[in-house]
Amino acid sequence: MATGTLSTRREFLLSAAAASAASDAPAAEYRRGGMVYRRLGKTGLDVSLLSFGSHTDPKDRLPAGPGKTVLTEAGQARRDRILARAFDFGVNLLDVYASEGQWEPAERMVRDRRDKVLISLAHEVTPQEVDRAAKLFGHVDLYRFHTPDMSDQVLHDWDTLRKAKEAGKVRAIGIATHIESTMTRALDELDDLDFIFFPYNFIHARADYSKFLPHAVSKGIGLIAMKPLASGSIMRLDPRARTGTAPEFEKLQLWQSRNRPILPAAVAELTKSLDRMPDETLCMAAMRFVYAKAFIATAITGMFEMQLLEDNYKALERYTETKPVETAALNAARELARAWGAQWLPGDYQWLEEQWRG
Amino acid sequence: MARLILFFALLPFTCAAQDEQFKQAGVCARCHVISVVEWSMSKHRAMGVGCVECHGASQGHVVDERNNVKPDKLPREKAIAALCNSCHDKPRKRQDCQSCHHVHALVDPNKPAKVTDVAAAAPTPVRRAPDVRGLPRKITIAGIEMVLVEGGEFDMGSERWPNARPVHTVRLSPYYIGVAEVSAVQWRAVMGTDVGAGKDGAGAVSNVSWFDCQEFVKRLNAGAPGLGLRLLTEEEWEFAARRARTLGLTQMLGGVWEWTGSDYRPYFNHNAEPARLKVLRGGSDADTPDLRDEAFRHGERPDRRLRCNGLRLAKEVQAK
Numbered sequence: 001m002a003t004g005t006l007s008t009r010r011e012f013l014l015s016a017a018a019a020s021a022a023s024d025a026p027a028a029e030y031r032r033g034g035m036v037y038r039r040l041g042k043t044g045l046d047v048s049l050l051s052f053g054s055h056t057d058p059k060d061r062l063p064a065g066p067g068k069t070v071l072t073e074a075g076q077a078r079r080d081r082i083l084a085r086a087f088d089f090g091v092n093l094l095d096v097y098a099s100e101g102q103w104e105p106a107e108r109m110v111r112d113r114r115d116k117v118l119i120s121l122a123h124e125v126t127p128q129e130v131d132r133a134a135k136l137f138g139h140v141d142l143y144r145f146h147t148p149d150m151s152d153q154v155l156h157d158w159d160t161l162r163k164a165k166e167a168g169k170v171r172a173i174g175i176a177t178h179i180e181s182t183m184t185r186a187l188d189e190l191d192d193l194d195f196i197f198f199p200y201n202f203i204h205a206r207a208d209y210s211k212f213l214p215h216a217v218s219k220g221i222g223l224i225a226m227k228p229l230a231s232g233s234i235m236r237l238d239p240r241a242r243t244g245t246a247p248e249f250e251k252l253q254l255w256q257s258r259n260r261p262i263l264p265a266a267v268a269e270l271t272k273s274l275d276r277m278p279d280e281t282l283c284m285a286a287m288r289f290v291y292a293k294a295f296i297a298t299a300i301t302g303m304f305e306m307q308l309l310e311d312n313y314k315a316l317e318r319y320t321e322t323k324p325v326e327t328a329a330l331n332a333a334r335e336l337a338r339a340w341g342a343q344w345l346p347g348d349y350q351w352l353e354e355q356w357r358g
Numbered sequence: 359m360a361r362l363i364l365f366f367a368l369l370p371f372t373c374a375a376q377d378e379q380f381k382q383a384g385v386c387a388r389c390h391v392i393s394v395v396e397w398s399m400s401k402h403r404a405m406g407v408g409c410v411e412c413h414g415a416s417q418g419h420v421v422d423e424r425n426n427v428k429p430d431k432l433p434r435e436k437a438i439a440a441l442c443n444s445c446h447d448k449p450r451k452r453q454d455c456q457s458c459h460h461v462h463a464l465v466d467p468n469k470p471a472k473v474t475d476v477a478a479a480a481p482t483p484v485r486r487a488p489d490v491r492g493l494p495r496k497i498t499i500a501g502i503e504m505v506l507v508e509g510g511e512f513d514m515g516s517e518r519w520p521n522a523r524p525v526h527t528v529r530l531s532p533y534y535i536g537v538a539e540v541s542a543v544q545w546r547a548v549m550g551t552d553v554g555a556g557k558d559g560a561g562a563v564s565n566v567s568w569f570d571c572q573e574f575v576k577r578l579n580a581g582a583p584g585l586g587l588r589l590l591t592e593e594e595w596e597f598a599a600r601r602a603r604t605l606g607l608t609q610m611l612g613g614v615w616e617w618t619g620s621d622y623r624p625y626f627n628h629n630a631e632p633a634r635l636k637v638l639r640g641g642s643d644a645d646t647p648d649l650r651d652e653a654f655r656h657g658e659r660p661d662r663r664l665r666c667n668g669l670r671l672a673k674e675v676q677a678k
Contacts, residue, residue, distance in 0.1 A: 131646045159664055163656055167649060168520050191635065191659065 028294065034317040035090025040297045041222030043172040043194050045118060045141065049291055049320070050312050051093035051224070052086050053302035054122065056100045070101035082306055083109055087117065089313045093142075095120040095300055098133075107136055114138055120300075122146060122176060125157040127164070134169035143170045144197060147177055150185045158190050165192060176226065183212045187219055195222035200296065201230050202289040202330045203337050217295050228290045228299040229283055233345050237333045238282035239271065266335035273329035282333055283308070284315040285326035291315065292322050385420060385524055385626060396462035412441060417627045421523050490532045493675065497534060499585065500578055501544055504534040504673055505605050512597050515625060516653030526625060528593050534673035535590065535598050538608045539563070539616060540574070548577050553663075562614045564668045568636045568660035571617050571669045578671075586674030589619040592637045592655065594672060599640065599652040609640075611650040614668035616640045622657025635659055642666035 029038045036049040060075025071079060083094070087109075094117055096106040110117045120142035121133055133140050143161055147154050154175075161173040175186055176197035183196055196216065204227070216223060229235060274282065290299045303309040322330075342350035386409045387394035397403055402411075410416075414430025433441045435454070442455045460467045495506050509532040515525040539562035546552055553565045566574075571589060579585045590598070595610075595618050602610040621633030635657030641650035644666050658667065 127644060127646045127649070131648075155662065156664055159658065159666075163645065163649060166519065166521050166656060167654065191657075 033090050034313065036291070036316055036320060037090075037092075038297045039222075040172065040224075041195055042220040043222055045172060045222075046092075047118060047222075047298040048090055048092045049296075049298055049316050050086075050089075050091055050287075051120075051298045051300040052083060052091050052095060053226075053300050054095035054097040054100070054102065054120075055302035056097075056102065057304035061100070064101055068099050068101065071105075076105055079304075080105065080109060082303055082309055085306060086303070086309055086313075087113065089309070091313075092116060093118045093120055093298055093300070095122070098123050103133070103136060110137075118142060120144070125160050127160055130160065130164045130169060134164070139168065140164075140170045142172050142174065142195065144174045144176050144195070147175055147182060148179055149182055150189055155189070162192050172222070174222070174224075180209060180212050184215065187212075187215050187221065193219075193221060195224055195297070197224045197226045197300070199227045199230075200225035200290055200293075200299075201228045201234065202286050203230060203234070203334050205289070205293075213295060222297045223295055225290050225293075225296045225299040226301075228287055228301050231346050231349055232302075233337075234286045234333070235283050236344065237270075237336055239274070266332050266339070270329060270332035270336060273325055273332055276325045277323075277329065280315075280326070281311055282329060284311050285322065285329055286333075287312050287315040288320060288322050288326060289330060291320040385526055388524060393462050396460065400462060400464040402464060407445075415626070417624055420626050421520075421624060490675065493532070496537075497673075499587065499673065500548070500581065502540065502671055503537045504671070505537055505607070506532065506675070507535050507594070507598050507601070507605060508532050510597075512600060514593060514596055514653075516651070518651070519654050521624065521655050522653040524625065528597070530593060530597050532675040533590075533594055534675060535594070535605070535607065536671040537606060539613050539668050539670050545574065548574055562609070562668045564614045565663050565665055566617075566668060567663045568617050568658075570663070574669070575671070587671055588674070589617055590670060590672040592618040592620040592639060594618075595639045595670075596652055611640055611652070612643050613640065614642050615656060615666050616668060616670045622655070633657075638667060 029036060030046075031037070037046045038049060039045070040047045056069070056071055056079060057075060060071045060078070061069040062072055064070040070076075094106060094110065096102045096119060098121070106119065110119065114137070118141035119137045121140050122144050123129060123133065125143075125145050130140070130143065133143070143164065145154075145157055145161075158173075161170065164170045165173050172194035174193060174195035174197065175182075175190070177183055177186070178199055183198055186193060186196065198212075200223075213223075270282075277285070287299060287301075290296055301312065303312065337344045342353035345353055394409075397409070402408075412431065412433070416429040416431075418427040419425075419429045431441070438461065439455050458466055490506065490508050493506055497504050497506075507530075509530045511527055511529045513525050514528040516522045517525060542553065542561060542563045545563040545566070549570075553563055553570075575587050575589065578587050595616065598605060598607060599610040601607075615638040618637045618639055620637040622635035622637045623633045636659075638656045638658055639654070641654065658664065
C-alpha cells in the first residue's frame with residue numbers, strides 16, 4: 001500500500017534525523033529570505049535546498065561535435081535569464097555540463113558572485129581537465145563523475161579527484177549513480193567521499209534505500225537528490241500542467257493520450273486531491289516531498305521554463321512539509337504511474353524503472 | 359616595552375634551542391610570538407610543560423589560517439585556576455592564579471623581570487648530527503644503486519598545499535636512498551611477477567600496493583640479513599627531494615608516485631586515530647606539473663594498486 005510505504009518512510013526520516021542529530025554535524029538548516037539552506041554533509045558548504053540542474057533545453061540545442069551540443073543564441077539568453085532569476089531567489093548551487101557547452105556561459109554568469117555561488121561539475125576525470133576547470137572557475141566547489149559500478153577505472157578516477165581536492169583545486173568530491181549497490185559500495189570504498197547524487201522523487205524514493213541512506217547519514221555524506229521530478233515525467237501526470245513546460249510535453253501528456261490507464265479510482269483521487277490545492281501543482285507537491293526530507297541537502301533539477309523555477313521556489317518559500325492533501329495527490333499519482341509501467345518515463349530512463357521504484 | 363626588551367633578550371636563545379618542546383612551540387610561535395617567548399622563560403618550559411598540555415593538540419587550529427577554529431582548550435577566568443589545579447595540588451590562596459602568575463611566563467606580572475627569569479629560558483644543548491665519515495657515498499644492493507643522504511635539519515611542508523601546512527622544522531639522521539625508482543625489471547627479479555611498467559619493462563614499476571612493496575622489501579632483506587632496506591619516511595623523501603640534483607637522484611618529481619612508510623594524517627595530529635592511508639610522494643608523469651612538487655602529499659589505501667604508484671627504497675645507516 002502506498003500509504004503504508006509513506007508511513008515507513010516517515011519512520012525512516014525520524015530515525016535518520018535522530019542519527020543526524022546524534023552526530024557532531026553543525027546546525028543543519030537555516031532560512032535566508034525565502035530560500036532554505038542546508039549543510040552539505042561534512043563539507044562545510046551550505047547549499048540552497050533548490051539547485052539549478054545542468055541539462056539544457058533539448059529544443060534549443062545545436063550539435064557541436066561528437067557528443068557535444070551548444071545552445072542557440074536565443075536558448076542561451078533564455079537560460080541565462082532563468083539562471084539570473086534563480087540567483088535572485090537565493091539558489092546558490094549551479095550544476096554545469098561541459099558537453100552541453102555551458103562552462104563558459106556559467107563562468108560569465110557567476111563571475112561577479114563567485115563567492116556566493118557554488119559550481120558543481122560532472123565531467124571527464126583527467127588531471128588536465130580538472131585543472132582546466134579549476135583555472136576557469138577559480139576553483140571547483142563540487143566535482144563528480146557518473147558511474148554505474150565500482151570498477152578499477154572508477155578507483156583511478158577517484159584517485160585523480162582526491163589529488164585535486166588535496167591540491168585545493170576542488171572543495172568537495174563525489175559521484176552520481178542510479179544504482180543503490182554502487183551507492184553503498186562507494187561509502188565503503190571511496191575515501192574522502194563528500195557527496196552522492198542519487199535519484200530521489202516521490203515515486204522513486206525506493207523503500208529499500210534503507211541500506212544506503214542510514215549508512216550515508218551516519219558517515220556525514222552530503223545527499224543530493226537528482227531527478228526530483230523524474231526527468232520531467234511527474235509533470236505529465238498532472239492534468240492541469242501547462243503545455244510547453246516540459247520537453248515533448250504534447251506528445252507525452254499521459255492524461256490526454258488515448259492510452260489512458262484504466263484506473264478510475266486513482267484518477268478520481270488525483271483529480272479530487274488536486275482540486276483541493278488550487279494554488280499548487282503536482283510538481284510542487286513532488287518537490288516538497290523531497291524538500292521535507294531532512295537528510296537531503298539539496299534537490300537539483302533542470303529548469304527550462306521560468307514558471308517551473310518559480311513553482312519549485314514557491315514550494316519551499318514558506319514551508320517545506322508535505323500537507324495531507326499533497327500526500328493524497330502523490331499517492332494517487334504514484335498508483336497512476338505504476339499502472340503505466342516504465343512507459344511513463346522518457347525512453348532513456350525506462351531501464352531504471354524496476355530499480356528505482358519503491 | 360618591558361615585554362619587547364625581554365623578547366629581544368631571549369631571541370638568540372629561542373633561535374638556538376633545538377629541543378622537542380621548542381620545535382612544537384615553534385609552530386605556535388608562527389602566530390603567537392609573544393606568548394611563546396613568555397612561556398620560554400617560565401618554569402613550565404623547564405619542567406617540560408608545553409603549549410599542548412594547556413591548550414590541547416589543537417590540530418584544527420594549527421592548520422586553520424583564518425583562525426575560525428579555536429584551540430582545543432582556551433581557559434579564561436576561573437577556568438585557568440581549574441587547569442592549574444589539575445597539576446598543582448597545593449591549596450590556592452586565591453581562586454584566580456593569574457593575578458599573581460602571568461598565564462604564560464608564570465612570573466608576577468606586577469614586578470619587573472629579573473635576570474634569573476631569563477636564565478630559566480636557557481636552551482638545552484644542540485644535538486650533534488651522527489658522524490657519517492667513512493661511509494661510502496654510493497652503494498649498490500641487489501642491483502639497486504643508492505646514495506648517502508647525510509641528514510640534517512630542514513623546513514618540511516609548504517603553505518601552497520592545504521595538507522602540507524604548516525611548514526615545520528624536521529631533523530633527520532643519515533640514510534641511503536635509491537638513486538632511481540625501483541624498476542619493473544628489479545621487481546620481477548625479486549617478486550617473480552610482472553606488473554605495470556614501461557613499454558620495455560625497463561621503466562619504474564607501478565600498479566603495486568603498499569603491502570606489495572612491504573613484501574618486496576621483506577624478500578630483499580631476507581636475502582642478506584642486516585641489510586636494513588625499507589621504504590622512505592615522508593620526511594626522508596622530502597628532504598632528499600629538495601636536494602635531488604645535488605644527490606644525483608632521478609625522477610623524484612614525476613615518473614610514478616612513490617609509496618612511503620608514513621601514515622597519511624595532518625601534520626601535528628597528536629591525537630589521531632590509526633591512519634587508514636599511507637603517504638605517496640612525488641607525483642607521476644600523468645599528473646599536471648604543479649602536483650610534481652616536493653611538498654605535495656597524497657594518501658592512499660595500502661592495499662590499493664593504482665597505475666601510477668610505485669616505490670623507491672631507503673636503507674638504514676649505522677652511524678658511528
